[in-house]
Amino acid sequence: xxxxxxxxxxxxxxxxxxxxxxxxxxxxxxxxxxxxxxxxxxxxxxxxxxxxxxxxxxxxxxxxxxxxxxxxxxxxxxxxxxxxxxxxxxxxxxxxxxxxxxxxxxxxxxxxxxxxxxxxxxxxxxxxxxxxxxxxxxxxxxxxxxxxxxxxxxxxxxxxxxxxxxxxxxxxxxx
Amino acid sequence: xxxxxxxxxxxxxxxxxxxxxxxxxxxxxxxxxxxxxxxxxxxxxxxxxxxxxxxxxxxxxxxxxxxxxxxxxxxxxxxxxxxxxxxxxxxxxxxxxxxxxxxxxxxxxxxxxxxxxxxxxxxxxxxxxxxxxxxxxxxxxxxxxxxxxxxxxxxxxxxxxxxxxxxxxxxxxxxxxxxxxxxxxxxxxxxxxxxxxxxxxxxxxxxxxxxxxxxxxxxxxxxxxxxxxxxxxxxxxxxxxxxxxxxxxxxxxxxxxxx
Numbered sequence: 001x002x003x004x005x006x007x008x009x010x011x012x013x014x015x016x017x018x019x020x021x022x023x024x025x026x027x028x029x030x031x032x033x034x035x036x037x038x039x040x041x042x043x044x045x046x047x048x049x050x051x052x053x054x055x056x057x058x059x060x061x062x063x064x065x066x067x068x069x070x071x072x073x074x075x076x077x078x079x080x081x082x083x084x085x086x087x088x089x090x091x092x093x094x095x096x097x098x099x100x101x102x103x104x105x106x107x108x109x110x111x112x113x114x115x116x117x118x119x120x121x122x123x124x125x126x127x128x129x130x131x132x133x134x135x136x137x138x139x140x141x142x143x144x145x146x147x148x149x150x151x152x153x154x155x156x157x158x159x160x161x162x163x164x165x166x167x168x169x170x171x172x173x174x175x
Numbered sequence: 176x177x178x179x180x181x182x183x184x185x186x187x188x189x190x191x192x193x194x195x196x197x198x199x200x201x202x203x204x205x206x207x208x209x210x211x212x213x214x215x216x217x218x219x220x221x222x223x224x225x226x227x228x229x230x231x232x233x234x235x236x237x238x239x240x241x242x243x244x245x246x247x248x249x250x251x252x253x254x255x256x257x258x259x260x261x262x263x264x265x266x267x268x269x270x271x272x273x274x275x276x277x278x279x280x281x282x283x284x285x286x287x288x289x290x291x292x293x294x295x296x297x298x299x300x301x302x303x304x305x306x307x308x309x310x311x312x313x314x315x316x317x318x319x320x321x322x323x324x325x326x327x328x329x330x331x332x333x334x335x336x337x338x339x340x341x342x343x344x345x346x347x348x349x350x351x352x353x354x355x356x357x358x359x360x361x362x363x364x365x366x367x368x369x370x371x372x373x374x375x376x377x378x379x380x381x382x383x384x385x386x387x388x389x390x391x392x393x394x395x396x397x398x399x400x401x402x403x404x405x406x407x408x409x410x411x412x413x414x415x416x417x418x419x420x421x422x423x424x425x426x427x428x429x430x431x432x433x434x
Binding site for chain 1: 183184186187188189190191194195196197199200202203205206207208209210211212213214324346347348352367370385387395397399406
């Protein structure tokens, strides 16, 4: 195994958990999230091994940008009729804390499902990945103002969908 | 902003934190396998493209050297051995040579003045590197502030870098966004009507209206009109943003920007 390949695998193992978390919040289910992460790693793999070009400046940011763009492209290609009517069961977890967490996650996923793909991407990049407005705008190919507008709109829609349960969800998720 | 940022931040983090993680090694192995497949396909595509070029040369060179004139008169166009991804492919940016070149910035500024009646239009940013091609203009219409930006958002730098180019229709989805429409030429138009400008320290009386057009050949045009003299600072000069949605649409969809 070449040194370059070994370095890629090390990077991929280290970043995959965070990529998967972002992917799950974008997709709303484990199977699509896994598929998205593998597609993302594949694209990063190709760039990582491209001859005659230097190393990626910021591999983590590059991978997250690729993840979000791949998600948006996939969403656009998906037929509206292909949307799942129910979620597949997640991996079993035990204990009341995990049950609370799973309930919070599924409620949040249902609320996020109400948002446009680009709005979901903006929320996940801004609030889960801690990406700045400028970097989010660059990654999504929109203006900083558009990112701010979409953030406001997405937050408003989440508030409308979640209603007064937002605070309860935060509390139960943290218990 | 009607809910505090830290509430959503916290909720997303909490929801993601105790997510049952899949087998990381399995995901990485799957990613590597898919990556190798993509590299093989890319190599095969390059090989076929080379074969097509060599094949075309094999037909043309004998003709130049006095070869079979029947072949030379054959009106059938030479087809490549394979047809590669087209500009319409969702994962592939349009090749640069199919994109329309932009008219010079001074002509664009004059057109913005003519179309909007703007008293003054400033070019704020023009990149002539040939890689990305943004043009950003700020202007004033009926004393109110406007911005106009045009750029090729499938930046070839991103494509060359192995990244995922954004497809022309990425800006919005008509199925889930009522203010999003697909035009007859396939381009997407996102109309965002009057709303508070928002942002830290921006007065609540600052309103804006915006429109974004994304074309099939990769151009994206954003127009934003305000009811005030500046984006973040200034005074309110009108009850509504100074351009109507119809005026902004006419501005964005004009062919005047392309040579």
